[in-house]
Amino acid sequence: MLQLTTDRDTAKKVTALATDANDARELLLALGIVAEPEDQEPELAVEPGSSYLPPAKRRIAWTRMAGEMHTAGRTTAEIAAALAIEEDLAAELVGDWWAGVSR
DSSP states (O other), X not given: OOEEOSOHHHHHHHHTTOSSHHHHHHHHHHTTSEEXXXXXXXXXXXXXXXXXXXXXXXXXXXXXXXXXXXXXXXXXXXXXXXXXXXXHHHHHXXXXXXXXXXX
């Protein structure tokens, strides 16, 4: 996001001369009317660490997630990619879910 470094009226006068949005952006940046903020950190949707699962609880959580994805019609390859695990493990987790593990 760009930050205005001068008054809005001046910026409007400069952009009136632009041929399109990209041209307006380049004009404003070149003239120093706007600036791109440095080191702006993105806003996080989830608090870091809030969804952390200790190793002892991961198998149960993965089994539940794999089962839910499988019933939604996803293949074991898609499940493996979504959970960042091997496809053989995804198939095993789906089997565990159907067997009643973690339900």
